[in-house]
Amino acid sequence: MRILAINPGSTSTKIAIYENDRCLWKEGIDHPAHELKNFARIADQYEYRIKHILKTLSDNDAPLESFAGIVGRGGMLNPLAGGTYSVDEDLVNILQNAPGGEHASNLGGIIAYHLGRKISAPAYIVDPVSVDEMEPVARLSGLPELPRLSQSHALNMKAVSRKAALKMGKTYQEINLITVHLGGGISVAPHRQGKMIDVNNANNEGPFSVERSGTLPSYQLVKLCYSGKYSEKEMQTKILKEGGLYAYLGTKDAREAERRMNQGDAQAKLVLESLCYQVAKEIGAMSAVLLGEVDAIVLTGGMAHSQFISQEITRRVSFISPVMLFPGEEEMEALALGALRVLRGEEQALSY
Ligand SMILES: Nc1ncnc2c1ncn2[C@@H]1O[C@H](COP(=O)(O)OP(=O)(O)OP(=O)(O)O)[C@@H](O)[C@H]1O
Ligand SMILES: CCCC(=O)O
Missing domain, CATH: 3.30.420.40 (ATPase, nucleotide binding domain)
Known part of the structure; x- marks a missing residue:
């Protein structure tokens, strides 16, 4: 067929x-x-x-x-x-x-x-x-007018989660995973027995990515929006396309950032470490969503090719469960x- x-x-x-x-x-x-x-x-x-x-x-x-x-x-x-x-x-x-x-x-x-x-x-x-x-408890943001929305790399995360389960000799429906897509945007999702019961909205919550700002301090964000310096469209572009690694280093290419870090650029090192720190923190939060019952943490997406990035995340979260790598996307x-x-x-x- x-x-x-x-x-x-x-x-x-x-x-x-x-x-x-x-x-x-x-x-x-x-x-x-x-x-x-x-x-x-x-x-x-x-x-x-x-x-x-x-x-x-x-x-x-x-x-x-x-x-x-x-x-x-x-x-x-x-x-x-x-x-x-x-x-x-x-x-x-x-x-x-x-x-x-x-x-x-x-x-x-x-x-x-x-x-x-x-x-x-x-x-x-x-x-x-x-x-x-998402479960009802995951939907509240803190303001009734702003419910949390599930927008994520669901296609790749579910495909890779099925592969990870297969590798463990189980089905996707039999295990609990925290699957992390490290692409242009970043999604960190707890999968409980085949259901993605929570996820950071990859467009505007959670860790910053190579181009997205992730969660921002809300009070300061409001001030910036009303500062008169930016239109609504410009603010959206800052958050979705010109935030994160790009805002700090002027590149959206994690390989370029890593090259700079290896040549002694302290800012590149700090920003890359911070990206990994934020991803690890989100994984920690999602392990609480799964009550600590995590069979594996799965890293996928373009940045999972990077030994530095995957090791930097792994060293902070390997106390939770084994970490499996599926670089790239499926x-x-x-x-x-x-x-x-x-x-x-x-x-x-x-x-x-
Ligand atoms: N071998 C590698 N080592 C380090 N970083 C890499 C490698 N390959 C890709 N990346 C980085 O991964 C990031 C983008 O990943 P990817 O190609 O998965 O995203 P995308 O497909 O454009 O976006 P999305 O996955 O959000 O749809 C880029 O910053 C890129 O530099
Ligand atoms: C909402 C996240 C999905 C993507 O960036 O493609």
Whole structure:
């Protein structure tokens, strides 16, 4: 059974072809900034991206008609349980309106639907950014007007958690994990027997990342917002795109920061150590969520490739449980396997 997986990012679209659970081929299509700037909204890019996907498939002799299903990354929907969802016209309309905010992953379901329709094949999304399996006690922030929102790297964290469980000879439903995605954003989530029962909102809570500020001192934040120095948009950019490592060091590349540290740059060392310190602190908090019953802590995402970063986190949290490393991300495979489970009848597709 052949599946086309589509993962739209802010500057590229990754596509992969799977024959059952085997990846046959993978490619990233870059979208230059000057082309993307012609679109007022991210959802408006779907025809442009479809054109590039079809050309890439045709250049690689992969006819659209050969696919039994098309699966895209799911975006910022209203809170929903993890799993594989069927995409129909209603869901496409919702994704077009971006209820949870603009995010490139909103395009995943829209593109999958339109490609699927061309060949009468089903379209799916898997474990969207807004997967919400939080317990009621985790939802309060301290102000009733500002409930905590579950927005995270759920797709990769759930895929890697399943792999970690397999490595331990168990299923995802049988164990408790704290899974940490160390990417452009950082998610730290306690998974209790197959459910992600809490998570820092990777857009604006928890540790700072290479580009996001993470949790900020709220009173000082209010003062900065009203200082007259920044517009609302500029403040959002500071928090989401120009915070964290970038704000302190002017780079979003953790490898560059590490190079500087190794050449004796004390500021680079402090900032990298602080990032790891904050991640470790969040892991500690999530171990309390799991009442200390943690089978393993799992580190994944691009920064888990770094020996310094993974060791620096590990030395602070290894008293809680063993630490397992799964560097990089498994998003394409997670998409394909999510669709495959449904196409094989092993799981029922959910409806949004
Ligand atoms: N081998 C490596 N050693 C150290 N850091 C690395 C390595 N590879 C990637 N990184 C760092 O990981 C960070 C981004 O990770 P990643 O590529 O997983 O993020 P992304 O896919 O852009 O974002 P996200 O995971 O949030 O969707 C960058 O700062 C990058 O420098
Ligand atoms: C909300 C976090 C997900 C991402 O950054 O892709």
